[in-house]
Amino acid sequence: MSETEALQKRFAATFMPNYGVPPVAISRGQGCRVWDADGREYLDLIAGIAVSSLGHAHPAIVEAVSRQVAEVAHTSNLFLHEREVELAERVLCLLGGDDPPQTPPAHGGAARPPVPPGGRVFFANSGAEANEAAVKLVRRIAGPGRPVIVAAERSFHGRTMGALALTGKESIRAPFGPFGLTVRFVPYGDARALRAAVGSDTAAVFLEPGLGESGVVPAPEGYLRAAREACDQAGALLVLDEIQSGIGRTGAWFAHQTAGVRPDVLTLAKGLGGGLPIGLCVGLGAAGAGFAKGDHGSTFGGNPVACAAALAVLDTIERDGLLAHVTAVGEHLAAGLGGISHPLVAGVRGTGLWRAVVLTAAVAAEVEAAARRAGFLVNAVQPDAVRLAPPLILSIAEADQFTAALPGILAEVSS
Numbered sequence: 001m002s003e004t005e006a007l008q009k010r011f012a013a014t015f016m017p018n019y020g021v022p023p024v025a026i027s028r029g030q031g032c033r034v035w036d037a038d039g040r041e042y043l044d045l046i047a048g049i050a051v052s053s054l055g056h057a058h059p060a061i062v063e064a065v066s067r068q069v070a071e072v073a074h075t076s077n078l079f080l081h082e083r084e085v086e087l088a089e090r091v092l093c094l095l096g097g098d099d100p101p102q103t104p105p106a107h108g109g110a111a112r113p114p115v116p117p118g119g120r121v122f123f124a125n126s127g128a129e130a131n132e133a134a135v136k137l138v139r140r141i142a143g144p145g146r147p148v149i150v151a152a153e154r155s156f157h158g159r160t161m162g163a164l165a166l167t168g169k170e171s172i173r174a175p176f177g178p179f180g181l182t183v184r185f186v187p188y189g190d191a192r193a194l195r196a197a198v199g200s201d202t203a204a205v206f207l208e209p210g211l212g213e214s215g216v217v218p219a220p221e222g223y224l225r226a227a228r229e230a231c232d233q234a235g236a237l238l239v240l241d242e243i244q245s246g247i248g249r250t251g252a253w254f255a256h257q258t259a260g261v262r263p264d265v266l267t268l269a270k271g272l273g274g275g276l277p278i279g280l281c282v283g284l285g286a287a288g289a290g291f292a293k294g295d296h297g298s299t300f301g302g303n304p305v306a307c308a309a310a311l312a313v314l315d316t317i318e319r320d321g322l323l324a325h326v327t328a329v330g331e332h333l334a335a336g337l338g339g340i341s342h343p344l345v346a347g348v349r350g351t352g353l354w355r356a357v358v359l360t361a362a363v364a365a366e367v368e369a370a371a372r373r374a375g376f377l378v379n380a381v382q383p384d385a386v387r388l389a390p391p392l393i394l395s396i397a398e399a400d401q402f403t404a405a406l407p408g409i410l411a412e413v414s415s
Ligand SMILES: Cc1ncc(COP(=O)(O)O)c(C=O)c1O
Pocket: 049, 126, 127, 128, 129, 131, 156, 157, 158, 159, 208, 212, 213, 241, 242, 243, 244, 245, 269, 270
């Protein structure tokens, strides 16, 4: 029995069956490559579901996390620490407007970051928790007179009860209701339906700037602006879930900046921590003042080690010009994949290093498995869509390796 099979057997014997048994046991990583328990190498084009933004074992994260864990690993919310304050300031500065944010020194430097523009943060530990905070925040602000939250069909906001109530995938939501939230679902991308759904009973509209779990489906041009206008007219809050799209994934710090729309509430997680668990709910403008003392909390939220990792992620994206890199490599990858002529390929969608190869048949799981056999980790995010969300440091040469291999992978599936 191989090392992988032995681990799979132990996993199956001890884990609840909600994930099934994963096909690969990852034992280490370096850059965009990972190795399994039997020493097999893969090019990682999914990055732990859009999380490992700097790839694996990046020196900036290794250094920041090691230093922080040696100083203090945990404080709880009973006490504050500098890393969480610094990270809050950095994120608020990134959200500050059209001007490029001033670059504060890496932590430990003498100078202080600039004072951020309006906005306040709440730290959580995951995407679902960031959205739970956002749900409580909008409920608190809107009060009982506005019980409705508008959300999109095919959206994904997480698996906890509040986040799940907003998730527009009937198959994963239905077994767990009722939720105690009144959610009005609208078809994603239909501005007219959205306008019709938002009214005087509406506390907030929750949207992803592009549907991640439904197959990397970008919002149609003008959709987020229409949502902003509908919210402004009705006095509702606009909550954007950038848990998957944020922190450079699309080639901008945040996807909403490209759309020219400012939310009232923003949620982040995944790529922010570069592999360390972190979630963030940001209230911009008046929404930042929505919680009163005692309204919400988290023992681990703002954990110093996770915050140190996130600061290293932001520093490295800035220092290494990774936003421009993501745009350039993303376009190169999409052009390469789009040039593949094969009956199974319908096209490529997405932005930056957030892409889906759209298939003409429901064979994404087979493509994922064949890619794995060829040494590539990709994700069958939908029956007919294969998601690529690699580390933001993916090189042109690495992108080309996958493009060159895909015809052979598809040929194996066809046969
Ligand atoms: C848009 C979006 N929101 C929320 C979540 C939930 O995040 P987590 O799995 O960290 O709870 C995800 C996870 O895939 C996501 O893509």
